Amino acid sequence: MLIKIISNEFNPWKYLQEHELQAGKFGATATFIGTMRDYNVGDTVKSMFLEHYPNMTEKYLQQISDIALQRWDILDTLIIHRVGKILPGDNIVLVATWAGHRAPAFEACRFLIEELKAKAPFWKRETLIDDKIRWVNAN
Numbered sequence: 001m002l003i004k005i006i007s008n009e010f011n012p013w014k015y016l017q018e019h020e021l022q023a024g025k026f027g028a029t030a031t032f033i034g035t036m037r038d039y040n041v042g043d044t045v046k047s048m049f050l051e052h053y054p055n056m057t058e059k060y061l062q063q064i065s066d067i068a069l070q071r072w073d074i075l076d077t078l079i080i081h082r083v084g085k086i087l088p089g090d091n092i093v094l095v096a097t098w099a100g101h102r103a104p105a106f107e108a109c110r111f112l113i114e115e116l117k118a119k120a121p122f123w124k125r126e127t128l129i130d131d132k133i134r135w136v137n138a139n
Helices: 012-023 054-071 102-119
Strands: 002-006 028-035 043-052 074-082 084-086 091-099 122-128 133-135
Touching (some): 002 054, 028 102
Antiparallel strands (some): 122 133
């Protein structure tokens, strides 16, 4: 299991490749990569600042990874999440699961991203095209 919160741009394929070298033999990998879009709630978004409480956020991501490993027949999990200033098109999150078969890999991956989006302690502040700043209240 690997959980990392980073403040710089990242290549999700590099993280997957590096992690798979250590993972051993498996039959299925399910991945989700989230990128920043340039619109939200009908407005053009110029940038976003993503804040978090490091210990609280890491603890929550560890919890949901542990739940996934217990609930599904999977071999490993990976969560990389970006914080700080993010621009449209930048990668924000990578979630991956490895299993012997595709069904548990898909189910666990979906669980992780849904839990992360709904409950993880991250706060988003958007800067719109007109330089107006607003907090995002819902995922």
